[in-house]
Amino acid sequence: xxxxxxxxxxxxxxxxxxxxxxxxxxxxxxxxxxxxxxxxxxxxxxxxxxxxxxxxxxxxxxxxxxxxxxxxxxxxxxxxxxxxxxxxxxxxxxxxxxxxxxxxxxxxxxxxxxxxxxxxxxxxxxxxxxxxxxxxxxxxxxxxxxxxxxxxxxxxxxxxxxxxxxxxxxxxxxxxxxxxxxxxxxxxxxxxxxxxxxxxxxxxxxxxxxxxxxxxxxxxxxxxxxxxxxxxxxxxxxxxxxxxxxxxxxxxxxxxxxxxxxxxxxxxxxxxxxxxxxxxxxxxxxxxxxxxxxxxxxxxxxxxxxxxxxxxxxxxxxxxxxxxxxxxxxxxxxxxxxxxxxxxxxxxxxxxxxxxxxxxxxxxxxxxxxxxxxxxxxxxxxxxxxxxxxxxxxxxxxxxxxxxxxxxxxxxxxxxxxxxxxxxxxxxxxxxxxxxxxxxxxxxxxxxxxxxxxxxxxxxxxxxxxxxxxxxxxxxxxxxxxxxxxxxxxxxxxxxxxxxxxxxxxxxxxxxxxxxxxxxxxxxxxxxxxxxxxxxxxxxxxxxxxxxxxxxxxxxxxxxxxxxxxxxxxxxxxxxxxxxxxxxxxxxxxxxxxxxxxxxxxxxxxxxxxxxxxxxxxxxxxxxxxxxxxxxxxxxxxxxx
Amino acid sequence: xxxxxxxxxxxxxxxxxxxxxxxxxxxxxxxxxxxxxxxxxxxxxxxxxxxxxxxxxxxxxxxxxxxxxxxxxxxxxxxxxxxxxxxxxxxxxxxxxxxxxxxxxxxxxxxxxxxxxxxxxxxxxxxxxxxxxxxxxxxxxxxxxxxxxxxxxxxxxxxxxxxxxxxxxxxxxxxxxxxxxxxxxxxxxxxxxxxxxxxxxxxxxxxxxxxxxxxxxxxxxxxxxxxxxxxx
Numbered sequence: 001x002x003x004x005x006x007x008x009x010x011x012x013x014x015x016x017x018x019x020x021x022x023x024x025x026x027x028x029x030x031x032x033x034x035x036x037x038x039x040x041x042x043x044x045x046x047x048x049x050x051x052x053x054x055x056x057x058x059x060x061x062x063x064x065x066x067x068x069x070x071x072x073x074x075x076x077x078x079x080x081x082x083x084x085x086x087x088x089x090x091x092x093x094x095x096x097x098x099x100x101x102x103x104x105x106x107x108x109x110x111x112x113x114x115x116x117x118x119x120x121x122x123x124x125x126x127x128x129x130x131x132x133x134x135x136x137x138x139x140x141x142x143x144x145x146x147x148x149x150x151x152x153x154x155x156x157x158x159x160x161x162x163x164x165x166x167x168x169x170x171x172x173x174x175x176x177x178x179x180x181x182x183x184x185x186x187x188x189x190x191x192x193x194x195x196x197x198x199x200x201x202x203x204x205x206x207x208x209x210x211x212x213x214x215x216x217x218x219x220x221x222x223x224x225x226x227x228x229x230x231x232x233x234x235x236x237x238x239x240x241x242x243x244x245x246x247x248x249x250x251x252x253x254x255x256x257x258x259x260x261x262x263x264x265x266x267x268x269x270x271x272x273x274x275x276x277x278x279x280x281x282x283x284x285x286x287x288x289x290x291x292x293x294x295x296x297x298x299x300x301x302x303x304x305x306x307x308x309x310x311x312x313x314x315x316x317x318x319x320x321x322x323x324x325x326x327x328x329x330x331x332x333x334x335x336x337x338x339x340x341x342x343x344x345x346x347x348x349x350x351x352x353x354x355x356x357x358x359x360x361x362x363x364x365x366x367x368x369x370x371x372x373x374x375x376x377x378x379x380x381x382x383x384x385x386x387x388x389x390x391x392x393x394x395x396x397x398x399x400x401x402x403x404x405x406x407x408x409x410x411x412x413x414x415x416x417x418x419x420x421x422x423x424x425x426x427x428x429x430x431x432x433x434x435x436x437x438x439x440x441x442x443x444x445x446x447x448x449x450x451x452x453x454x455x456x457x458x459x460x461x462x463x464x465x466x467x468x469x470x471x472x473x474x475x476x477x478x479x480x481x482x483x484x485x486x487x488x489x490x491x492x493x494x495x496x497x498x499x500x501x502x503x504x505x506x507x508x509x510x511x512x513x514x515x516x517x518x519x520x521x522x523x524x525x526x527x528x529x530x531x532x533x534x535x536x537x538x539x540x541x542x543x544x545x546x547x548x549x550x551x552x553x554x555x556x557x558x559x560x561x562x563x564x565x566x567x568x569x570x571x572x573x574x575x576x577x578x579x580x581x582x583x584x585x586x587x588x589x590x591x592x593x594x595x596x597x598x599x600x601x602x603x604x605x606x607x608x609x610x611x612x613x614x615x616x617x618x619x620x621x622x623x624x625x626x627x628x629x630x631x632x633x634x635x636x637x638x639x640x641x
Numbered sequence: 642x643x644x645x646x647x648x649x650x651x652x653x654x655x656x657x658x659x660x661x662x663x664x665x666x667x668x669x670x671x672x673x674x675x676x677x678x679x680x681x682x683x684x685x686x687x688x689x690x691x692x693x694x695x696x697x698x699x700x701x702x703x704x705x706x707x708x709x710x711x712x713x714x715x716x717x718x719x720x721x722x723x724x725x726x727x728x729x730x731x732x733x734x735x736x737x738x739x740x741x742x743x744x745x746x747x748x749x750x751x752x753x754x755x756x757x758x759x760x761x762x763x764x765x766x767x768x769x770x771x772x773x774x775x776x777x778x779x780x781x782x783x784x785x786x787x788x789x790x791x792x793x794x795x796x797x798x799x800x801x802x803x804x805x806x807x808x809x810x811x812x813x814x815x816x817x818x819x820x821x822x823x824x825x826x827x828x829x830x831x832x833x834x835x836x837x838x839x840x841x842x843x844x845x846x847x848x849x850x851x852x853x854x855x856x857x858x859x860x861x862x863x864x865x866x867x868x869x870x871x872x873x
Binding site: 248 | 841
């Protein structure tokens, strides 16, 4: 008996199904073949990069690009490698060196180095872990390991000075879904600094003293660059230990020592700063650029030249960040943003960095070596109250505005553009008022006829003829503009045209680190060398009389010599002076005015709080940045965030 | 013509918003409780004067969460505080970095309107405070009663056009570094010369003056007496 009897039609249907199933099976079988896994022709696979010497060079170049160097493209509110419409709101405008011509922003940061720092850390670990398997000379491998340690120290230095103690991850973690096993707790601040200094030591041991070309020697890490980094980092750590008690913070991060270092550690760190600096000073490899100028004018020219093109000062440069490719992604805009309004040359923004009186007053006069002599604007002299124009004050009279600056330190003339300075062949006009014969003041846009001559509030009639005080963003509102780093021969009319290189570490800084560490740690054996260090720097600036070694001389010299090199901000952080300097702080300006009260017109200068600013008070918690994402990464947050 | 465009645009925006369910702003309940109170002197029961900028804060942590973030309340100048955007829950709370002897954390339950007062021992009590205009000067006289053995770091008389005047908010001040232990019998005098400060203290206008004293202790803040308004 047949249970299932099939007709011919039904059998046909079954065959059809069988064909379809067979076809599907064939398809799925074919889908498992690797014939579709094509290697892309327009990209280089990761393992190929790290197994080829040229690939390694490219990879390392990228690590230097990512390194947290605070240079022409670092803006605290925009982060590292920031180009485009940054406003040129630089770190120097956050401290006591300058103010922005338009914005009152300060103490405002893009808190990005946490993420970027650990990304760079991962890349450095990838490099370090792939080196042993490479086929290249052992000496080359060793140098690359040294570079990895240098970059790692640099990366963690940038983390530690912002966040205090941080998680240390010197080996790459393998991805796993067991997230708990990947989380690394914060090390103490002391352990973090010790790790940084130990990485510097490794770099010092492995790095070469020089490289194949002068350019590579300056742009890639050398033994001396590692010493310089150690000198800077050890001084920072020492200062935190010494000055922590000026502004102690409380909370879990403080009790677990994730922020703060015991005062007893200070001298150990100072000693490391001294030893690292001494290694460079005794190496014979470095010296100040043009150390004995014949006169202050020559000193000013030398100093200015060195920042317009650091490549001429090979003996001074220890580590350089290079720029190039005008118009492309590796150029910057420091010239454009900061040129005086009169020499704008078509760049849409100008005159952003405005140096303030707090810096200007620090430049010594040659006749009073070692003294801080504030610019005298009245017969009473000294830093008179910043009250603005007062008809009954006895202002000093000058035939020409630049006379008030006569006899100042050469570095003032090389760092700052002042009223009636010559820049690119143009006299820079900066004026903020007219005092009428009756003693009343005009300080808004106007003109005034006197003895047949027409006088204008801002010195000239039209905006392109002057550079200050009319209230627009292209004009200085402090009486001063930036000169250091700007190229006098350049013509900048569009974005990304500047290719001036940036000296990240130079010999003068090492001398200053040394002198500060010697004074702060009472290392009396170093007194002679430390006094020589600061007087060598002063001699290079045209001074002929030596000053004694003391803290005031060292700190003034440091502020003046390293002005606008993004050091002063961190000096105030590590020395814990920010909250006292910025306590209801209004920055101050110098307003040149034409005084028509006497028969022949004279210039007077009025000290005044920078117009359009509000008092600034630094909150103590800002000595550390907040750690991002603590509710996910489970780390202990810094105090008061 | 133009009007019809606007109508059309509005109509489509409403459609779009409705489509994306944007009329529902959030699917969680909003804050439903508030907390208020003051920081009082444990002995005299008076409110303890504070600063707003860089002043005393109240730290609180909402319980029953993993990795809770510490939150902060700013205390007003008169020593009171209020936050109307709280969630009903239990909290661990403590006023910190103040001008009083450190206090322990406490657990509280916030529900509806919750009043929380803190009783603390101020570092310094400023007694018999008097601020007067004498001729062309503002003269402040006072005694200090310190409740801890530390040095008194400095004393000051602060002036500003706002009643929130204090060390972090001032146009003119007269400050003296004491750096010593004080005795209650000593009368301290601070002066502000009005002639020398004409630009900042304009004659004919009203200003607030406040006396402050700072103890030498980590993270300590100034102790004050209430500000006094004087027409110059």
